[in-house]
Amino acid sequence: MFSQKLKQIAPIHQSPTPMICVPVCAFLLLIGCPDETATGPAGPSSDTDAGLIFQQSNNTPPSTDAGHAIQDNGETPVADAGNPAPDPDPGPQCTCPDGYDPTPADDACTKTITVAATNEGTSYEVCDAQDNWVYGKFGAQYPGGTKVRNEYWGESDGPGTVNGRLNEVGIWACNENTGQAGYDPVGEWIGFAHCLNLDGKGDYLVGIAGDNQVRLKLNGETVFEYLENNTAAFNYWWISALHVNSGMNIIEMQGYNAHSVASFGAEIAGPFPFNSLENDEAMIAANYEDKIVFSTGVMVGQSFDVGEDSGWTCPDGYALNRCLPEPECTYIDVIPCVGESDVSTPATDGGTP
Ligand SMILES: [Ca+2]
Numbered sequence: 001m002f003s004q005k006l007k008q009i010a011p012i013h014q015s016p017t018p019m020i021c022v023p024v025c026a027f028l029l030l031i032g033c034p035d036e037t038a039t040g041p042a043g044p045s046s047d048t049d050a051g052l053i054f055q056q057s058n059n060t061p062p063s064t065d066a067g068h069a070i071q072d073n074g075e076t077p078v079a080d081a082g083n084p085a086p087d088p089d090p091g092p093q094c095t096c097p098d099g100y101d102p103t104p105a106d107d108a109c110t111k112t113i114t115v116a117a118t119n120e121g122t123s124y125e126v127c128d129a130q131d132n133w134v135y136g137k138f139g140a141q142y143p144g145g146t147k148v149r150n151e152y153w154g155e156s157d158g159p160g161t162v163n164g165r166l167n168e169v170g171i172w173a174c175n176e177n178t179g180q181a182g183y184d185p186v187g188e189w190i191g192f193a194h195c196l197n198l199d200g201k202g203d204y205l206v207g208i209a210g211d212n213q214v215r216l217k218l219n220g221e222t223v224f225e226y227l228e229n230n231t232a233a234f235n236y237w238w239i240s241a242l243h244v245n246s247g248m249n250i251i252e253m254q255g256y257n258a259h260s261v262a263s264f265g266a267e268i269a270g271p272f273p274f275n276s277l278e279n280d281e282a283m284i285a286a287n288y289e290d291k292i293v294f295s296t297g298v299m300v301g302q303s304f305d306v307g308e309d310s311g312w313t314c315p316d317g318y319a320l321n322r323c324l325p326e327p328e329c330t331y332i333d334v335i336p337c338v339g340e341s342d343v344s345t346p347a348t349d350g351g352t353p
Contacts, residue, residue: 136164169297191254202271210255
């Protein structure tokens, strides 16, 4: 059942805690190079987090953004009390099978089941990860294979140049002894859940990268993952496009450190008009930079929330719901309205709960 109270989004993201960027080159030289690269430390710290301007909160992006199609809070028709006009054409109504309710914009049917989340008893604080020139050195990679290399996405041929999204927003669990990002946890998926509660359907871009593996889920279902133990998971900023229906959607982003040095970065940008991100060219043309609504870069000082042996965990197919005042696990199934075959909308069925 889709409860209206879910529209109240808890302000779970506080302002980022400024981090004092401590040069770590000497430290790195002592401990050896980051894994997967034998070419030395990242050089002078060029962390520019202070220059990031993240205006978003965890709230639903304003529906009045120019240029996107989610604007269903428009004017209310003025009723003429003395001369009742015929009801305006309500447009196609969404009919749903038993157990499903129409989404707020009547664009799909959804079933949600919410159960308690398990607190694993261990909580990792988020620290700014160590920069490295190999992070994002090849730029962004889009689903169709197109690669875009520049300073924003990443472009480096050697230790003297450190840039790109993963260096900008990369984080990992703090080492409690040093107060800086450490190696641990090793061998555990950790990350964040971000809840979108939308008045209308839309498209979103997600960028993700990590040392050593990354995974992206929409409504409990994996939509992108990079599980190879090679350097590509952090040499590229991996872009995915998500179609999301109106109502509640949960995006979960996780990183996995196989060994040694760790970093994980992810960003959500949008909304963009529904079905507007159909190919690499459209995604490249979209204004990702100005539409970021979530970034790991603003999580420093907070806690990782989606873990396996730490943070919060949910049953398979359920997503950690941070729209609620307390974290809970929500299963979200989205299907087309009866009689419609909305092939443009990928199923976000998380499987039978
Ligand atoms: Ca690693």
